[in-house]
Amino acid sequence: xxxxxxxxxxxxxxxxxxxxxxxMRDNKTRALVDKQVTIKEAVERYTKDGDYFAMGGFGHxxxxxxxxxxxxxxxxxxxxxxxKTSVHDVDILIGGGVVDRIDCAYAHGHxxxxxxxxxxxxxxxxxxxxxxxxxxxxxQWRFRAAAMxxxxxxxxxxxxxxxxxxxxxxxxxxxxxxxxxxxxPACYPDFAFIHVHRCDKYGNCQIDGTTMEDVELARxxxxxxxxxxxxxxxxxxxxxxxxxxxxxxxxxxxxxSHYASHPGNMPGLYYSDEVHMAEWLSLSRTDEGVQxxxxxxxxxxxxxxxxxELVGGExxxxxxxxxxxxxxxxxxxxxxxxE
Amino acid sequence: MSYNTTELMAxxxxxxxxxxxxxxxxxxxxxxxxxxxxxxxAPDLLVVFEAGGIGPKLPTIPISVGDSRTFHKAxxxxxxxxxxGMAQAGLVDYGFLGAAQIDKYGNxxxxxxxxxxxxxxxxxxxxxxxDLGSLCHKTITLMRHxxxxxxxxxxxxxxxxxxxxxxAREAAGLPSETGPxxxxxxxxxxxxxxESKEMKLLQVHPGVTVDDVIENTGFEMxxxxxxxxxxxxxxxxxxxxxxxDPSGIVLGK
Numbered sequence: 001x002x003x004x005x006x007x008x009x010x011x012x013x014x015x016x017x018x019x020x021x022x023x024m025r026d027n028k029t030r031a032l033v034d035k036q037v038t039i040k041e042a043v044e045r046y047t048k049d050g051d052y053f054a055m056g057g058f059g060h061x062x063x064x065x066x067x068x069x070x071x072x073x074x075x076x077x078x079x080x081x082x083x084k085t086s087v088h089d090v091d092i093l094i095g096g097g098v099v100d101r102i103d104c105a106y107a108h109g110h111x112x113x114x115x116x117x118x119x120x121x122x123x124x125x126x127x128x129x130x131x132x133x134x135x136x137x138x139x140q141w142r143f144r145a146a147a148m149x150x151x152x153x154x155x156x157x158x159x160x161x162x163x164x165x166x167x168x169x170x171x172x173x174x175x176x177x178x179x180x181x182x183x184x185p186a187c188y189p190d191f192a193f194i195h196v197h198r199c200d201k202y203g204n205c206q207i208d209g210t211t212m213e214d215v216e217l218a219r220x221x222x223x224x225x226x227x228x229x230x231x232x233x234x235x236x237x238x239x240x241x242x243x244x245x246x247x248x249x250x251x252x253x254x255x256x257s258h259y260a261s262h263p264g265n266m267p268g269l270y271y272s273d274e275v276h277m278a279e280w281l282s283l284s285r286t287d288e289g290v291q292x293x294x295x296x297x298x299x300x301x302x303x304x305x306x307x308x309e310l311v312g313g314e315x316x317x318x319x320x321x322x323x324x325x326x327x328x329x330x331x332x333x334x335x336x337x338x339e
Numbered sequence: 340m341s342y343n344t345t346e347l348m349a350x351x352x353x354x355x356x357x358x359x360x361x362x363x364x365x366x367x368x369x370x371x372x373x374x375x376x377x378x379x380x381a382p383d384l385l386v387v388f389e390a391g392g393i394g395p396k397l398p399t400i401p402i403s404v405g406d407s408r409t410f411h412k413a414x415x416x417x418x419x420x421x422x423x424g425m426a427q428a429g430l431v432d433y434g435f436l437g438a439a440q441i442d443k444y445g446n447x448x449x450x451x452x453x454x455x456x457x458x459x460x461x462x463x464x465x466x467x468x469x470d471l472g473s474l475c476h477k478t479i480t481l482m483r484h485x486x487x488x489x490x491x492x493x494x495x496x497x498x499x500x501x502x503x504x505x506x507a508r509e510a511a512g513l514p515s516e517t518g519p520x521x522x523x524x525x526x527x528x529x530x531x532x533x534e535s536k537e538m539k540l541l542q543v544h545p546g547v548t549v550d551d552v553i554e555n556t557g558f559e560m561x562x563x564x565x566x567x568x569x570x571x572x573x574x575x576x577x578x579x580x581x582x583x584d585p586s587g588i589v590l591g592k
Contacts, residue, residue: 057405058390058403058405058406059403059405060402060403060405060406061390061403061405061406061407083464085389085390085405085466087403104464105464105465105466106463106464106465106466106467107463107464108461108462108463108464109462109463109466111366111367111402111403111404112366112367112400112401112402112403112588112589113402115462115463119461120460120461123458123461124458124459124460124461126457130455130461133450133464133465134465135465135466135467135468135469135470135473136389136419136423136465136466136467136470137419137423137426137427137467137469137470137474138469138470140419140420140423141420141423144420155427156427156473156474156512156513156514157427157469157470157473157474158469158473159473159499159511159512159513160496160499160502160507160508160511160512160513161446161469161496161497161498161499161502162450162455162495162496162497163450163464163465163469163496163497163498166455171512174512179512180511180512181512182512209407209410209416210388210390210391210392210405210409210410210416210417210418211391211416211417211418212390212391212405212418212419213418213419213420214418215418215420216420265402265403265406265407267406267407267410268407271406271407272402272403272406274402324407326398326399329586330399330586330588332402332586332588335586335587335588
């Protein structure tokens with residue numbers, strides 16, 4: 001195959017497929033083993049400085065915020081984040097000093113809320129480096145390549161653009177059509193967190209609603225930490241096996257974590273907490289504000305339970321559950337003009 | 340009835356959407372225009388979101404293209420792999436985009452202002468924009484019109500329009516018969532010349548002249564047979580304000 005062009009971005013998290021197979025053979029237990037640990041243990045055991053990692057969900061939907069806060073608390077440093085539609089997750093992790101490089105499809109933005117002051121400031125000042133650019137589909141299919149044990153996956157995206165030029169992909173002449181086609185390198189993150197609606201103690205997981213990139217990401221990650229709203233009896237899983245989207249034999253740790261997506265949305269259970277998001281967006285306009293936020297919500301509490309109390313406890317969660325069910329109007333302070 | 344430019348852009352964009360087609364939609368104004376079209380002339384417009392929501396009955400404006408509203412009473416809650424594969428396979432007719440910069444071939448920048456490695460302003464990046472611009476049959480771009488945004492040369496080419504002109508998309512390997520269809524701004528509606536693939540003014544909004552458009556464009560805009568936009572109707576404005584965005588999150592107050 002003739003290589004027509006090569007992106008100049010840094011190739012991160014790629015492995016030779018045989019090396020990846022050896023990893024999967026030697027490190028992923030096929031047995032039904034109870035994998036429940038605390039978030040503290042999961043972060044200690046499966047994350048380390050300098051790692052390349054990904055967060056499941058969609059940046060502010062179905063987040064493992066307890067994992068994010070714990071990485072900040074344990075002072076993980078110099079991590080590369082897969083900026084695969086990263087929104088609040090990457091913003092907080094940059095603010096918390098954990099992430100200093102991004103493999104970037106989407107970061108520095110908060111969708112409808114506007115741009116992210118904290119993340120932008122870090123990248124514009126050079127504190128955070130963008131190691132490569134790519135598109136969302138490209139990221140998705142990099143995980144798919146890894147999930148399938150392939151060195152790359154072909155796609156008809158990024159061609160002709162600077163997004164390709166700054167990517168770690170290559171364009172080759174497709175031997176079937178004779179046309180140029182993009183080859184996306186497999187991406188095997190050192191670890192990933194994925195928050196799910198329910199799983200059993202072995203890690204067989206169900207997700208309600210869209211799965212985003214998580215089915216493939218789960219298979220691509222070398223270490224997979226599942227946080228779950230609820231641990232259920234394995235009968236719940238085996239009575240409806242068609243609903244299992246992540247099976248136990250690729251899961252390394254299971255952490256039961258109620259409301260762990262807060263302040264993000266957990267489809268079907270609670271909507272995003274826009275008052276809290278507004279507080280972050282407002283405080284994170286300055287480095288001092290970021291520190292104030294971290295001192296209050298991350299270092300000022302011992303665990304996620306205490307954090308939940310601090311953000312309003314059951315009453316707040318009850319309101320967010322009603323908001324999810326469209327029973328109360330949305331209060332989004334960031335949308336009020338002129339403030 | 341008076342209206343602001345955001346409301347005007349929502350109405351004009353909504354009229355550009357055809358019934359019984361599929362559309363990949365981004366956050367903000369594109370969603371509002373899509374919801375308006377569904378309530379008026381395009382009830383069977385199939386909406387697709389990049390996180391996997393397909394065919395939802397949008398109850399309110401989603402904050403994210405991945406939040407639970409994007410698959411509220413939907414026909415399918417799928418995945419990014421599924422919907423991006425759908426677009427690559429030819430099942431998505433329109434992509435609805437926004438940008439910080441656009442050039443005469445409809446190429447878009449949503450990545451960076453200034454130099455890539457030492458940016459003046461860092462923007463989110465491609466997200467799904469490059470995918471939509473590569474794979475949908477047609478794209479519609481919605482953005483503010485001024486010389487800072489309608490530029491002769493992009494600081495960074497995130498998403499492909501017609502690239503460098505006729506045949507350039509095909510030569511690059513992008514799917515054939517694809518590319519930018521309309522650009523909608525607060526001044527008018529633009530299309531693209533069939534031969535040269537350069538942007539062409541088709542329509543000016545009430546109170547806007549062709550000269551206003553020329554003065555606010557950083558490249559030479561082709562001028563077609565320019566018509567004047569019909570102002571927003573009372574019904575369009577009522578639906579926008581009362582049903583779609585009652586708190587003015589996107590439309591402003």
